[in-house]
Amino acid sequence: MQLFEIFRKYLQEKVELTDAQLDLIRSTSKERKIAKREFYLREGEISGHNTFVVKGLLRLYRIDEDGNEHIMRFAPENWWISDRESYNTGEPSKFIIDALEKSEVLIWTKEDSEFVYGEIPAFRAFGEGLFVESFIAYHNRIYNSISSTAEEKYKNFVKTYPDIFNRVPLHMVASYLGVTRETLSRVRRHFTLK
Amino acid sequence: MQLFEIFRKYLQEKVELTDAQLDLIRSTSKERKIAKREFYLREGEISGHNTFVVKGLLRLYRIDEDGNEHIMRFAPENWWISDRESYNTGEPSKFIIDALEKSEVLIWTKEDSEFVYGEIPAFRAFGEGLFVESFIAYHNRIYNSISSTAEEKYKNFVKTYPDIFNRVPLHMVASYLGVTRETLSRVRRHFTLK
DNA sequence: TGATTTTCGTGACAAATGTCCTCGTTGCGC
DNA sequence: GCGCAACGAGGACATTTGTCACGAAAATCA
Numbered sequence: 101m102q103l104f105e106i107f108r109k110y111l112q113e114k115v116e117l118t119d120a121q122l123d124l125i126r127s128t129s130k131e132r133k134i135a136k137r138e139f140y141l142r143e144g145e146i147s148g149h150n151t152f153v154v155k156g157l158l159r160l161y162r163i164d165e166d167g168n169e170h171i172m173r174f175a176p177e178n179w180w181i182s183d184r185e186s187y188n189t190g191e192p193s194k195f196i197i198d199a200l201e202k203s204e205v206l207i208w209t210k211e212d213s214e215f216v217y218g219e220i221p222a223f224r225a226f227g228e229g230l231f232v233e234s235f236i237a238y239h240n241r242i243y244n245s246i247s248s249t250a251e252e253k254y255k256n257f258v259k260t261y262p263d264i265f266n267r268v269p270l271h272m273v274a275s276y277l278g279v280t281r282e283t284l285s286r287v288r289r290h291f292t293l294k
Numbered sequence: 295m296q297l298f299e300i301f302r303k304y305l306q307e308k309v310e311l312t313d314a315q316l317d318l319i320r321s322t323s324k325e326r327k328i329a330k331r332e333f334y335l336r337e338g339e340i341s342g343h344n345t346f347v348v349k350g351l352l353r354l355y356r357i358d359e360d361g362n363e364h365i366m367r368f369a370p371e372n373w374w375i376s377d378r379e380s381y382n383t384g385e386p387s388k389f390i391i392d393a394l395e396k397s398e399v400l401i402w403t404k405e406d407s408e409f410v411y412g413e414i415p416a417f418r419a420f421g422e423g424l425f426v427e428s429f430i431a432y433h434n435r436i437y438n439s440i441s442s443t444a445e446e447k448y449k450n451f452v453k454t455y456p457d458i459f460n461r462v463p464l465h466m467v468a469s470y471l472g473v474t475r476e477t478l479s480r481v482r483r484h485f486t487l488k
Numbered sequence: 489t490g491a492t493t494t495t496c497g498t499g500a501c502a503a504a505t506g507t508c509c510t511c512g513t514t515g516c517g518c
Numbered sequence: 519g520c521g522c523a524a525c526g527a528g529g530a531c532a533t534t535t536g537t538c539a540c541g542a543a544a545a546t547c548a
């Protein structure tokens with residue numbers, strides 16, 4: 101099945117759209133394949149696109165002054181990804197996006213996105229709804245990060261994202277949670293013994 | 295000066311609005327005074343309003359199973375506050391909003407907000423711009439929480455929110471940062487000795 | 489003003505986490 | 519299939535953080 105066809109099925113479960121509207125959305129999109137370990141956004145580049153992951157798994161992360169990776173989030177199938185700060189301000193991104201698996205994505209430029217949003221209010225409402233959901237997810241993650249122990253964070257991650265958990269190495273889960281690999285290993289040992 | 299007059303000055307620095315549009319915004323708003331320590335949103339209530347802090351200082355926090363407070367954010371003058379999850383879903387809030395200082399706020403119901411947004415697209419764009427900024431702030435806070443030490447988090451808070459820092463007790467800063475009061479006290483000692 | 493609460497620091501000890509290291513296994517690329 | 523890199527576990531030790539207890543100073547309120 102073509103990439104856009106998969107996207108169309110996803111979209112039609114969420115929004116009512118006419119064929120003409122779908123054509124507009126299709127005509128402004130571009131396809132791209134991303135190899136495993138290939139970069140999709142490098143540090144310093146501008147994140148000027150909305151990207152929908154059709155197949156595979158991407159991640160958004162940042163490298164600190166000491167060279168350590170810190171994973172902000174994973175984006176498997178049916179998720180959207182961008183560095184929203186760079187997207188919004190037009191400034192170079194401090195973050196990196198690469199593929200953890202061979203992936204295929206659909207891409208809209210910021211300009212095309214705005215144009216399509218203007219033409220199709222229901223599509224704009226859909227996009228904004230997604231954004232609110234992301235905001236709420238971040239809100240809950242912050243609460244989790246200031247109120248939970250490492251073990252609780254780990255359990256919560258496995259419970260919330262079982263699919264992602266099964267597809268990424270543990271040291272990346274540790275990075276996402278903000279603990280070292282060793283700590284995660286200890287938490288897991290403690291956990292499986294009980 | 296009247297509450298709305300203060301708000302009008304704030305708003306006109308950000309958006310171009312006609313007198314008629316300002317009248318619509320004014321006519322849908324309600325004023326409220328909140329005493330120090332008074333609750334503005336209790337756990338279990340629905341957060342169905344947009345609230346602008348004209349004077350004073352509010353906070354949004356949650357109490358965990360062990361009875362510990364975890365502060366999500368502070369809202370001083372010229373900030374907006376609500377529990378966006380409850381606002382969006384209509385579900386009872388798990389969070390609490392109360393006043394740390396004697397405060398005065400302007401309030402719009404969700405319904406009125408949507409109506410005014412529909413009537414004044416520039417006002418909608420303004421509101422959505424604020425929301426994107428909040429999202430970016432949360433994004434950066436998450437990065438900070440998974441990549442920084444307690445000392446770095448503390449320094450960063452003081453630098454980013456010097457005004458708030460000077461108005462709230464240290465144990466609330468600790469709560470916001472996700473560490474105990476004792477740890478914050480140690481960090482400060484270590485910090486001032488150098 | 490006087491009494492009470494809140495705030496903040498500190499010491500002692502326990503628990504959690506980070507750091508550095510080794511080792512065996514797995515999986516991927518050539 | 520082979521070789522190498524990636525992955526995950528685990529031990530030993532240092533550091534950080536949490537917990538509990540106490541006391542002094544500051545703020546609050548009647």
